[in-house]
Amino acid sequence: MIKRSFFALSKPKLTYDLLGSDQKAPEAIPVPGSLTLLLPETIDSTKQALITQGDAVKKGEKLKLYEDGTDYVLSPVAGTIRGFDSYSDDFGNTATYILIKPDPSKTGEEDTVGLEPEEDLDFANANLRHLPGALPFATLADENTSINTVIIAGADTDVLSDTCQFVCTAYADEMVEGTRILKRMTQVSRIFLTLPEKLQTQANFGSVQILKTDETYPSTLPAMIMKDHLGTELPAGKTPEDMGVCFIRAEALVSLARVFKTKAPVFEKVVTLIDKGGNKQRLTATLGTPLSKIFARFNVHINDSDRIIIGGPMRGFATYTPHHPVVPDMDMIIVQDRDTVTELSNTPCVNCGECIRICPANIPVNLLVRFLEADEYEEAADKYDLQSCIECGLCAFVCKARIPLYQYIRLGKHELLALRADA
Numbered sequence: 001m002i003k004r005s006f007f008a009l010s011k012p013k014l015t016y017d018l019l020g021s022d023q024k025a026p027e028a029i030p031v032p033g034s035l036t037l038l039l040p041e042t043i044d045s046t047k048q049a050l051i052t053q054g055d056a057v058k059k060g061e062k063l064k065l066y067e068d069g070t071d072y073v074l075s076p077v078a079g080t081i082r083g084f085d086s087y088s089d090d091f092g093n094t095a096t097y098i099l100i101k102p103d104p105s106k107t108g109e110e111d112t113v114g115l116e117p118e119e120d121l122d123f124a125n126a127n128l129r130h131l132p133g134a135l136p137f138a139t140l141a142d143e144n145t146s147i148n149t150v151i152i153a154g155a156d157t158d159v160l161s162d163t164c165q166f167v168c169t170a171y172a173d174e175m176v177e178g179t180r181i182l183k184r185m186t187q188v189s190r191i192f193l194t195l196p197e198k199l200q201t202q203a204n205f206g207s208v209q210i211l212k213t214d215e216t217y218p219s220t221l222p223a224m225i226m227k228d229h230l231g232t233e234l235p236a237g238k239t240p241e242d243m244g245v246c247f248i249r250a251e252a253l254v255s256l257a258r259v260f261k262t263k264a265p266v267f268e269k270v271v272t273l274i275d276k277g278g279n280k281q282r283l284t285a286t287l288g289t290p291l292s293k294i295f296a297r298f299n300v301h302i303n304d305s306d307r308i309i310i311g312g313p314m315r316g317f318a319t320y321t322p323h324h325p326v327v328p329d330m331d332m333i334i335v336q337d338r339d340t341v342t343e344l345s346n347t348p349c350v351n352c353g354e355c356i357r358i359c360p361a362n363i364p365v366n367l368l369v370r371f372l373e374a375d376e377y378e379e380a381a382d383k384y385d386l387q388s389c390i391e392c393g394l395c396a397f398v399c400k401a402r403i404p405l406y407q408y409i410r411l412g413k414h415e416l417l418a419l420r421a422d423a
């Protein structure tokens, strides 16, 4: 059980963006002259690599670094491997960029890997993990995880974003077809679709059961959906999957339907860009497209100290390079001008209590952060409910001292898991 019960949100009331009725089709970004695929595996010079610089690749070819590797990416184009680079995220997790030079002349059948999709989880896990929307086939195919409920995210989980609403209404027929395929694959019969209660749409979602979500942030986060709609509180330290609930982007099901229809992998990802002026652009880009190509198309100039945020303003993360690529779970990119970036500070807590009042999990955040600042992760978990945090970011949003509370909490959770794994 969550040790502390949820309570109603107080000020400030943040609301989700609602999809307007006059949605135009996304603008398609052309395939650039170089793609960057992010493979969550590290280069190990002691191992014999399966792929090397200069190798020709086919469209749809599965790329792995090593024979015993568990992760792979699919090449969205036929072309040549230009090289490799290393990547490290906020927590020091490392991965590899595979750089591909597309060859536009290679469009024949012999340049594409054919696919005979099977309604089988092991097949899907081995071949379809890297589709736009990032269907969690690794979880669904895991025999140690028993999923009995699927929740399709049609309601976006961060403020300013309406990508999920757009995808599930613009491509409703394909999403419903993808849901049917997933149902046959998983045998899960409890499937729901979250949608904002105020969303006006003529889209037909067939027999998929709708969960109408409140406009107030963070009502669409998984822990809140489970509590408000399934009547289940997420226990501290557990994931929805631990409780048999799997959350899936609507776009992942659209991708699944398209793969079965075309008998080929698909690579076009829907993304919403918010520029420095707050203008919203909807686009599709091939997986692996560097963000710099998107910025160039929409005349967004990146200066030193501007901030590029992947995801939403509450839960997203900043990337240091405009060369970071479009990846399957990237719904939104925000560019903030350096003059409008709110600087975080090392100022001590002023005990205003705002973080405690706003926290939907009722965590004493001001006390928790003292332990996190001192790297005392076990104490933070045992005494101050680190693992009850649902990662909404509201505490950091209201903090008068501008302490990076959310970053401390995410890092603290990461370090706690690492500590316990080592133990």
Ligand code: SF4
Residues within 6 Å of the ligand: 358, 359, 360, 361, 362, 363, 365, 388, 389, 390, 391, 392, 393, 394, 395, 396, 405, 406, 409
């Ligand atoms: S991010 Fe902050 S406000 Fe949100 S649940 Fe965690 S501690 Fe509470």
Ligand code: SF4
Residues within 6 Å of the ligand: 348, 349, 350, 351, 352, 353, 354, 355, 356, 365, 366, 369, 395, 398, 399, 400, 401, 402, 403
């Ligand atoms: S909001 Fe910030 S300054 Fe206020 S009590 Fe919480 S940590 Fe301290």
